[in-house]
Amino acid sequence: MFSYTSATAASTELLPREERERRLEAAGYNVFGLASRDVFVDLLTDSGTGTMSDAQWAAMMEADEAYAGSESFRELEAAVSDVMGFDRVVPTHQGRGAENVLYGCLIGEGDVVPNNTHFDTTRAHVSENGGDPVDCPVEEAGDLGGEEPFKGDLDPEKVRALVDRVGANRIPAIVLTITNNSVAGQPVSMANVEATRELADELDATFVIDACRFAENAFFISEREDGHGDRSTAEIAREQLSHADAIVMSGKKDGLANVGGFVGVRDPDLFERAKQRAILYEGFSTYGGMAGRDMAAMAVGLREAVTEEYLGARIGRVRELGDRLRERGVPIYTPVGGHAVYLDAGRALPHVPDDEFPGQALVCELYREGGVRGVELGSFAFPETDRPELVRLALPRRTYHDEHLDHVAETAAAVLDRSDEVTGLKVVSEPDNEALRHFSAELRPV
């Protein structure tokens, strides 16, 4: 049904090893400093890097670029209503713009916000508004090798313990991130969405879903949760969101677009406040920082994203990569999540101590060995937390083929074969804001 031809901007040529070595050094052993032409398979992120369908490109050609009342915004509104069940939509330039708009309306000084696990921009926006972001994942989330089906869930008991400590009146909102990006892209069950709804009612808190990967989440529910196997992924996708009071969305993920985002709300007063805040930070409330063509592409993308045809291929691709890595003995987080395979750098490089960033060392080796770009999500990206040393290999949507997956798996296996030669790294310069240091810090081998 959909066809697509363009691909992400990584190079079609693998640079010679000495050249890769030189570029890595010039980038300060931080792959955010590499040019896309230096990269052979780019698994840095699944955000905005996918390939759009012919239908999306066609819609872009017919987009309405009016400042106010754009027809393309009407199409986006209709898609959000049909696919996600929210009729009040505030458009934004991307997901973090949506976070700024919504959390700026909901959160104030001294508040506490539980989340199954905060993504880094979510954590930063809660803090920015004077709130304290508290992660409440289930215990199984920390079991890197287990096969539990819904390791992305929120632990309601952790939230209740938090309420006992701080009082319900300090908790204005509960957030559920589906899928849970900071826990290896693991899904959240429908039962957990319902339990979170009940919890929010108990606390009189606003229930927010971070819906970036809501379609991928629905696929896992249809596959793994009792009572949902016979339903369409579109129906499940809509039902999981029906329990929420508000959603924040990045169109760069399951909007299948290169940029864009929005907030969806039910309450008319919150809608008015969100619109006013969005005018200040994002743009007028019928474009919100997007071009008309961006909204048109996302309107089509949302409808494509919830189809079985798309989701089966998408999740299948990520699983293929996981299988290929496992076959070659590369330690990964299991089960494989929705948008990425997460390597267990702690097991891959056990001799590198945590303060020498085994995850970042593995990221550098993958580039050095095969021009593959992943991202560290361990002690380099999250100092001061005790997260496991993971490296995320995120697959851009509708972009890479079997040969690319083979190349990535072979590259990782080759690094593992000579893992005892791999040394750790130390930071030589970093920005003042430690929370975002992994984007720009420079390192060198110890």
Ligand code: F0G
């Ligand atoms: N929430 C989640 C769960 C995310 O994964 C992201 C982005 C955002 C919010 C912010 O959206 O990028 O459109 O501003 N995640 C990307 C990633 C950057 O690589 O995981 P954005």
